[in-house]
Amino acid sequence: MQVLVYGLATAGASTVRALLRRGHDVVVADDHIDDARRDLANALGVELLPTPLDPGAFACQFDLVVPAPGVPETHPLVVAVRRHDVELVSEIELGYRWEQQRAAGPRPILAVTGTDGKTTTTDMAVSMLRAAGRRAAAVGNTDVPFVDALDTDLDAFVIECSSFRLAWTTEFRADAAVWLNFAPDHLNWHATLDNYEATKARIFELQRGSDVAIGFADDPVVMRHLDGAPGRRISYGLDRGDYRRDGAQLVGPNGPIADVAAMGRSLPHDITNALAAAALVLETGLADRSAIATALGGFRAQPHRLESIGDADGITWYNDSKATTPHAASAAIRAFDSLVLIAGGSRKGVDLSPMADESGRIRAVVAIGEAAPDIRAVFGAATPVIDALSMSAAVSVAADLARAGDAVVLSPGCASFDWYGGYPERGEDFRRLVREHLSMPTASPSSSDSPSDPAEVTA
Numbered sequence: 323m324q325v326l327v328y329g330l331a332t333a334g335a336s337t338v339r340a341l342l343r344r345g346h347d348v349v350v351a352d353d354h355i356d357d358a359r360r361d362l363a364n365a366l367g368v369e370l371l372p373t374p375l376d377p378g379a380f381a382c383q384f385d386l387v388v389p390a391p392g393v394p395e396t397h398p399l400v401v402a403v404r405r406h407d408v409e410l411v412s413e414i415e416l417g418y419r420w421e422q423q424r425a426a427g428p429r430p431i432l433a434v435t436g437t438d439g440k441t442t443t444t445d446m447a448v449s450m451l452r453a454a455g456r457r458a459a460a461v462g463n464t465d466v467p468f469v470d471a472l473d474t475d476l477d478a479f480v481i482e483c484s485s486f487r488l489a490w491t492t493e494f495r496a497d498a499a500v501w502l503n504f505a506p507d508h509l510n511w512h513a514t515l516d517n518y519e520a521t522k523a524r525i526f527e528l529q530r531g532s533d534v535a536i537g538f539a540d541d542p543v544v545m546r547h548l549d550g551a552p553g554r555r556i557s558y559g560l561d562r563g564d565y566r567r568d569g570a571q572l573v574g575p576n577g578p579i580a581d582v583a584a585m586g587r588s589l590p591h592d593i594t595n596a597l598a599a600a601a602l603v604l605e606t607g608l609a610d611r612s613a614i615a616t617a618l619g620g621f622r623a624q625p626h627r628l629e630s631i632g633d634a635d636g637i638t639w640y641n642d643s644k645a646t647t648p649h650a651a652s653a654a655i656r657a658f659d660s661l662v663l664i665a666g667g668s669r670k671g672v673d674l675s676p677m678a679d680e681s682g683r684i685r686a687v688v689a690i691g692e693a694a695p696d697i698r699a700v701f702g703a704a705t706p707v708i709d710a711l712s713m714s715a716a717v718s719v720a721a722d723l724a725r726a727g728d729a730v731v732l733s734p735g736c737a738s739f740d741w742y743g744g745y746p747e748r749g750e751d752f753r754r755l756v757r758e759h760l761s762m763p764t765a766s767p768s769s770s771d772s773p774s775d776p777a778e779v780t781a
Contacts, residue, residue: 415490495533
């Protein structure tokens with residue numbers, strides 16, 4: 323089989339290796355060819371070609387095309403491939419097909435999608451499985467592409483499914499799949515908002531009657547698609563749904579699961595993420611309630627997700643650089659009674675107005691990056707908005723604006739590519755500057771701060 327892998331970054335390189343291991347003939351092309359990509363292609367033993375002048379004629383040479391997650395559906399090659407009926411698949415689609423052919427039989431697959439909260443929910447589910455004694459890993463839109471994990475000694479996979487990976491699936495399904503939420507995002511990748519919604523919906527559509535679909539009770543888009551899921555349907559929510567908070571406990575259809583007080587952090591979105599993960603592992607029988615309680619007690623979210631940096635003079639500082647959508651920033655805003663918000667960055671073609679829905683909680687906004695004019699327009703005259711031309715200036719301005727009892731929160735609601743190479747770099751810079759402001763020692767960044775793909779694949 324002749325296969326074209328388009329895009330040679332993290333997922334692309336893993337896909338090439340996996341295809342070569344299975345005896346396929348592989349050619350690689352990329353929009354951006356530099357010395358690093360040439361060296362990688364040489365190390366892989368594949369030919370690296372530039373963007374073709376005639377994408378249609380080029381695509382017709384291949385039996386299969388696998389675009390990297392960063393290649394949008396509007397890319398000329400993708401458009402040409404679809405027009406010429408060449409098979410187009412994503413990395414998780416390839417991995418699923420190969421796993422189904424496993425000699426010992428396919429292993430359980432749990433899947434997580436949503437505009438926000440995917441990584442934390444995925445990590446929670448993995449922690450619960452491990453607490454139950456199962457060998458599990460977070461794969462997909464993580465440091466480990468699904469195709470890389472297939473040859474490892476695991477009992478189950480938890481796949482973080484960005485819309486970029488779901489877009490080119492025709493068979494991929496999960497024994498249990500959760501859809502966390504839906505909000506406008508990545509309109510610089512998807513042709514329309516309807517396309518974005520349709521790709522998310524594939525996580526339910528391709529399931530079988532024996533599978534379980536789990537949806538967030540407070541999201542009307544998610545629930546509309548849950549109603550059409552072919553398998554068993556389960557809901558969850560903060561205060562309603564099959565899985566919910568009931569007083570001081572997390573509860574499910576069969577009773578109490580864990581005490582909220584036992585969680586390492588229990589902001590509203592922490593609770594709903596925990597309920598989603600609990601539903602995944604309980605509904606598949608892969609973990610029990612004691613494993614869930616153990617996992618939640620020791621769970622800590624990855625950096626840049628409402629990460630507490632320090633406090634002084636009654637003011638607490640938080641790094642939420644991972645909040646690259648207005649929906650995610652809104653969740654952070656709702657976590658505090660009074661805050662100074664640092665917001666803005668690189669535009670992604672989405673409406674920022676949801677960030678102002680809870681403006682009564684916001685003392686002031688510090689607007690940063692190319693989206694600063696949009697941030698000013700969203701908050702209007704009712705909320706003070708001050709521009710900052712650098713992250714250092716943003717920290718200084720926020721410190722002047724905050725009062726005792728406030729939180730200062732970097733929750734940009736935008737991508738980071740105007741000033742930084744990715745949200746981790748932005749968060750690390752903010753963390754460093756805040757520690758300097760608070761006269762705290764600067765910690766070395768964790769290895770987990772590195773994004774799985776330079777393209778900030780969070781869809």
